[in-house]
Amino acid sequence: MNKTLRTFLRRPAGIVGLTLLGLVCLVAVLAPLLYPASPWDIAGMPFARPGEDGMVFGSDTLGRDIAAGVVHGARVSLIIGVTSTIAALAIGVTLGAVAGFAGGMTDRVIVRITEIFQTIPNFVLAILLVAILTPTLSTIIFSIGLVSWPPLARLTRSQVQSVAQREFVQAARCQGQSAASVLVRHVLPNAISPIIVTGSLTVAAAILIEAALSFMGLGDPNHMSWGYMIGAGRTVIRQAWWMSVFPGLAILLTVVAINLVGEALNDALNPRISRS
Numbered sequence: 001m002n003k004t005l006r007t008f009l010r011r012p013a014g015i016v017g018l019t020l021l022g023l024v025c026l027v028a029v030l031a032p033l034l035y036p037a038s039p040w041d042i043a044g045m046p047f048a049r050p051g052e053d054g055m056v057f058g059s060d061t062l063g064r065d066i067a068a069g070v071v072h073g074a075r076v077s078l079i080i081g082v083t084s085t086i087a088a089l090a091i092g093v094t095l096g097a098v099a100g101f102a103g104g105m106t107d108r109v110i111v112r113i114t115e116i117f118q119t120i121p122n123f124v125l126a127i128l129l130v131a132i133l134t135p136t137l138s139t140i141i142f143s144i145g146l147v148s149w150p151p152l153a154r155l156t157r158s159q160v161q162s163v164a165q166r167e168f169v170q171a172a173r174c175q176g177q178s179a180a181s182v183l184v185r186h187v188l189p190n191a192i193s194p195i196i197v198t199g200s201l202t203v204a205a206a207i208l209i210e211a212a213l214s215f216m217g218l219g220d221p222n223h224m225s226w227g228y229m230i231g232a233g234r235t236v237i238r239q240a241w242w243m244s245v246f247p248g249l250a251i252l253l254t255v256v257a258i259n260l261v262g263e264a265l266n267d268a269l270n271p272r273i274s275r276s
Contacts, residue, residue: 014264020257087145096156159191
């Protein structure tokens with residue numbers, strides 16, 4: 001663990017990404033303190049430019065504070081990104097581990113199911129699911145999790161198949177340990193590193209999918225989100241560029257930060273790189 005941490009800290013990009021991500025998380029946590037009022041409330045004159053009428057990022061077509069929307073939108077984006085990734089990991093790691101460890105007919109059936117999901121574009125399937133289930137925070141999380149698990153399942157399967165052939169796993173089997181015990185105690189802990197890295201990058205993808213859904217009007221109408229703010233500002237981009245630019249920058253910084261952390265994690269958890 002200490003060696004992994006030292007390797008991570010030697011990556012400047014990882015430090016930058018972790019700092020940016022920490023700031024985003026801090027803003028999300030402190031959102032009720034920074035802007036106690038609802039981001040849907042009218043705070044001033046419509047189309048106030050950044051810095052005018054006491055609003056740092058200006059106001060939208062109805063006079064709502066853009067800064068309040070960006071701050072509260074951070075909570076929505078992070079909640080959806082993290083929870084949908086957890087759901088995708090639960091599905092993908094479980095199916096991938098079972099397929100890679102069991103082999104045979106079980107492996108073939110799970111692989112075929114995974115391939116069926118991968119033939120459908122993620123975003124198109126997410127749109128269909130959210131539209132059918134009606135847009136709410138829970139249905140958006142469910143839909144993004146359901147379209148994000150196939151790559152995690154394939155990665156887990158290949159990792160489990162590789163680790164399952166090693167001597168210490170064979171020794172555990174010879175000792176009479178059950179298949180479930182061998183998988184959970186010996187195989188998965190030694191196959192988890194690339195899964196963690198891919199999971200961190202899945203958070204960024206989930207945030208982008210949620211933003212795109214909200215941009216198209218398929219976000220939760222009870223929660224302010226960055227995608228909704230960009231969508232609301234697209235028709236007046238020439239008159240009020242700040243309505244789309246500031247939430248767009250928030251998405252950009254968050255996704256870049258997560259990707260930088262993911263790349264640094266990949267270096268830290270890769271034994272060939274961490275030894276160099």
